[in-house]
Amino acid sequence: MSRLTLGSNDLLEYNSDYGVLICRDCEYAIQKSAVQSHLLRHKIYRGERQNLLSSIAQLQLHEPDDVSLPTPDTRPIAALPIIDGYRCLQQGCTNLCASAKRMRRHWADVHGGIEDSNVMAREVKMQTFFRGTKIRYFEVSPSLAVQMVDSDEITEEEELLDESEEPISEADGDEFVSESGDDDDDDQMEDADDTTLVPAIISPNFDLEALKIFHHFLSITSHTLPGPSFDVGVRCYWETAVLPLAFSRQWLMSGVLAISEYHASVLTSDHTLAEAHREQALSFFDSFLTGREEASRRVGDTMYNPSKEDERRVGGQLVCILRCAHWALTTNPLLGKSFLSYPFKLQNFVTALRSFTLIERTGSDGTPEEVFARASRIFKGRQNQRQNEEAIALLDRLDRLPSRMSDVFGRPKEVKDVMATLTAIASLVEHYSATFQRENGDSSSTAVWHSMLQWLSKVPDHFRYMISRNDPSALVVVVFWVSALIFRAERSGYWFLSGLSKRLLSEIHDHLRSSCVDALLLVEGLTSEDLAVRTI
Structure with a gap:
């Protein structure tokens, strides 16, 4: 399954397999015509909203009636609630209903009624992309529903980044929404006693x-x-x-x-x-x-x-x-x-x-121009700051990295890839430098930990998408992030990170070796056994 998250704290999730954009807070897909009003509903204004709309405009979104539904043996979609429902057992009929009452009505209207409810339908787990008049249920596998939190797909355990979702009602089966999207819709989302x-x-x-x-x-x-x-x-x-x-x-x-x-x-x-x-x-x-x-x-x-x-x-x-x-x-x-x-x-x-920063919606570091300006000031003043020689050496390499990447990768195919990569580099400069500025006040480990996380939350959505597809230029920047912050967090006492930086670098090396071996020149010395910083 191919998924892309967008917005501060991944409010939106694009599922390219089905061509839908899901709001992970509301737990349903947004129709193309309603995206702007939906963002306003979540109090996303001006700059961020325009950036999101620009990104969303590049996605292929299907109209509700044109969305292909998953097959019954499909793993549940993590950003959508799982509903208890019923599948009609009449031969050749695939109708799904969200309540026994609805199923009885279906049998009365379509199949002439039946006395034995066990012959009428079987219980299933199901989901729907859209709400209201566009509800179309599809069955999902119960066994995969239970295992969903340990899914193998990367984004499928963004599933428990999918905790930005609100849960659904499974209490009043007879009052659940029907596939026709009538007035029972309101009953499904009844408030529960906390x-x-x-x-x-x-x-x-x-x-x-x-x-x-x-x-x-x-x-x-x-x-x-x-x-x-x-x-x-x-x-x-x-x-x-x-x-x-x-x-x-x-x-x-x-x-x-x-x-x-x-x-x-x-x-x-x-x-x-x-x-x-x-x-x-x-x-x-x-x-x-x-x-x-x-x-x-x-x-x-x-x-x-x-x-x-x-x-x-x-x-x-x-x-x-x-x-x-x-x-x-x-x-x-x-x-x-x-x-x-x-x-x-x-x-x-x-x-x-x-x-770790699931709830906070901190947004970006500002426009790319603002991020570049702050990084430029850090580069100009690095010799006068408190960084040690290792830090200055790493900042020097980050300063030269864009031009060296241009030499290695040549003319870029997509301008948005270049802008996302440059913004990610400049943001890393800022967050890395901030760890040294804070060491006189906060503990070094705290500064490193939060800079490590903030860089991930502040880079453009498109850069995170580049990481997900193992884009070589994005992976090069990630190597610098690992060396600058993750390895330091590991050394500063976060025992639960022990050895992970080395394993990350090994994985990235393998990707670069197979896709763009010349890119390894850009990270030489950052990825040695002891991860020491050496200039090239």
Whole structure:
């Protein structure tokens, strides 16, 4: 499946397989004629809206009646809610209804009625791209629906970046929307009592070992994790913001305990004990993913709800750390077999990092001209700043990178590729330099972590699309990002990133070797065994 996300925090998702643009907050596809008004509804104004409309204009969007529907053996589309429904069992009929009442009406109108409901229809899981009068249901595979959180497709576990979606109602089956899109439509999205989102505080099955690992999180692990922003203390955040939420949502508590188990495995020199910690971590991790998936499908309205926003934000932060910890620490393939469908690779790593800032819609760094101007000022003043020789050397290379890329890649085919790449380079200059400016105030690890994430959120949507298709020029810039920020974050104490920078660089090397071997000259010295910066 080919997907492209657009907008601040990936509000929109373009699915090229079906030619639809999905709003991930509203959980339905937007008709071409309604895109501008939909962006206004989400309070996206002027500059950002025009940039989005310009990008969307380049996409092939089908009218609702022209969209080909997925087949029943298809994996659910992560940005759409999964609905309980019914498929007609009459031979030759493929009608789908969202309620038993609708199915009975269908049988009465089309097939002459029947007494036995078991002969009439079977229960299915289904989805729809559009709402209102354009509803057209399609069946999806129940088994793949359960496994969806561990999908192998990169963007399919943007799925749990798909936590920017609002959940749907599965409560009142007889009041669900029908395929005809009549007045039952309003009933499907009924508001739910928010207490349905709050499971029991802690299961009675949480034994003494779980309490011990919780104490480990509280006293040790929480101090090693990144905070949500520069102005919030790490310990304060995890103890006063995350844990109270986890006490009321067992799946969040499972995520907390999974992180603590992973961390405990790092601290012991006993191989057997470390393996036991990792095995328990995977068990908690699995419970976390299952609970998160269920929480995303519960009833929710489209109005702002602070409690749900907090839940989604913390869930995104936990899944980011857990994905990285699993990739970094799980060496026994038997332990990781249930997660093999979501392997470590560049695009999955990018998705995991972006989930840490799931709720914040920070937008871009400004126009390309503004980004270029700030980078130019940094280049001019780099000798007078606090950077060490390694940092100055890297800035020198970034300064020369555009001209060297021109020599290697030649005349570009697409101007938008060039602009996206140049903007990404200039943004990296700014975020990399900012880590040194902040070291006298904030801790170095905090500065590096947030600069690493901010670069990913601030680069143009088109540049992230270039990464997803392994464009050589984009991969070259990513190598600089890995060397400048990810490797430094790893060295600064973020144990859950251990070894990941080297594996990223190995993957990118393989892509460049097969697609544009000359591009390796642009990153020579950045990708050596110790990742030392050497000028060419």
